[in-house]
Amino acid sequence: MKVRGITEMAERTTREIFLGEGSGTGSGSQHLYVNMGPAHPAMHGIVRILAELDGETIVKADVEIGYLHRAFEKECEVGGYNNAIPYTDRLNYVSPLINNFGYASCVEKLLGIDVTERCKYIRVIMSEISRICDHLTCVGASAMELGAFTVFLYMIKAREYLWEVVEDVTGARLTISYARVGGVKADLPEGFAEKVRRAFKETRQVLDEVHRLLTGNRIFMDRMVGVGAMSREETVGYAITGPLLRACGVPYDVRGAKPYWVYDRMEFEIPTGRNGDNYDRYLVRMTEMEQSMRIVEQALGEIPAGPTNVDFSGNPIDPALYVDRGKTGKTEGLLLIPITLSPNLQGQERPVYERVNVDDKRVVLPPKEEAYGSIEGLMNHFMLIMEGYGIQPPKGEAYFPVEGANGELGFYIVSDGSGRPYRVRCRPPCFPPMAALHKMIEGGMVADVVPSFGSINMIGGELDR
């Protein structure tokens, strides 16, 4: 952390230092060094930009990150495979569901299991809802920083409707921890489709209003068009994915390039821009929200009934099998004992939560009635939770990319065959754009840092991990 030029500054007057006036060392004016951040009102994360200014033009910028480093990758190595799921919530805290599912899918790839159809649809639906939340936050916050406070309020209102849906499903708004290796925590609640439809109606209305407020707005366009642009070659060289890459006209989207879950059955378009500037990024995000809603509506129409969880070998678990297999009759009586569950465990009871096959290796926790009501269920539960047991994928490594709201979110997991991941690497989608941020702002005005930085949608949680 060196502030360059500090020695020259020491002998100069206040006006010279703060206003960049004076002759400086050579002829003409002298460059001024300005710190933006780590805590700055226009930086919606903690990040520091050390900018070298010539008047109001940025000559050179150095971006410093790491202020939110929480040792995510190290912590993952400490606990079992499912223990990392709460940490993945905190990677991208605006769309935590996508991180959850990306991580779970990577472990499933290591295990070689395929989740059930219903679970895949649930993952698609919840991921797309998260993507809309993420884009709403990004566009809303960027617009607010340019003075359009109304847009921010409208978009946060829409996000609120969607978060209510998320809360209905997962029990939390932000730290949802909804995915499990081999499935999800609980099935969709009753009346889910209707709630989503209502939320989408509100969201569409908001998007329409925002379009009318911003898209042709003179002030907004002046600040966005041509600002923060990057060429296609640079963007690719910096491995930038997501809306920023698509704004350059490259239709790369993991959902289309390598469809996972059931994206291959969905019909959607991948919107692209042309100029790669902030305005095109804004348009791409706005269009993507509509496409995400389209995907959710298709998925809600097609979602099959059936179990959400599978056993280790990837077979849906037949409820009767649990009793039949290995356990000779005695358990049947025990299983009939009515158990009253705490309301905190809603969604984890037997009717919505498939029973687990009694097998040597298991992945999914048993329904709570069984964990509390039968010795087998309790043992099963313990075997998955106890240290040294739990989910044990075979030795190997796997990389699983999903399309996060900001681009390709990849998990690379190395397993040593034990109950803990040997190495978990997260490829955060907003890391490459932050590495390229200096390219976007150099040569521009100080005020243009704000929209460019906003268009990246930096999320400190996943950037610094």
Next chain:
Amino acid sequence: MNGPAILLRVAERFGSRILETHDRLGDQTAVVDRAALIELLTYCRDELGLKFDMLMDLTAVDYLKYPGREDGPRFEVVYHLYSLPHNHRLRVKVALEEDDPVVPTVVDLWPIANWFEREVWDMFGIRFEGHPDLRRLLMYEEFQGHPLRKDYPVSKRQPLIGPKN
């Protein structure tokens, strides 16, 4: 080009300098000798049929406590390549000994390597020869050690220190 064909092509071209290739769980991996790393990556990027124009990810793994690899090279640097025109992927790995954790930088091939390599240096203490600006990325300069190494205790605490000046 499908995955196995990529591996075959790379293996043919580089012969014994590709130490190992495997195709597991749908991911294709080539383990390359350090001396041939830059040549291989340049070939992967520029060859018409491969065109790996994106360095999707660059990370490292410390195999110090990996069962069955106690005597092998300690570190592996892992490159995940992706090709936009062909929509295919390849994982390239290079193994490094504990007493010589140095690999040549790939900043000239993909500018994103700048930050990825800084992070790997920060977390694993692997040096990238020829890197223009190999500073720590996530931790602060005064931090001692490299936290993602397996011999760095997870409970170890260090004082948080402000900037030097």
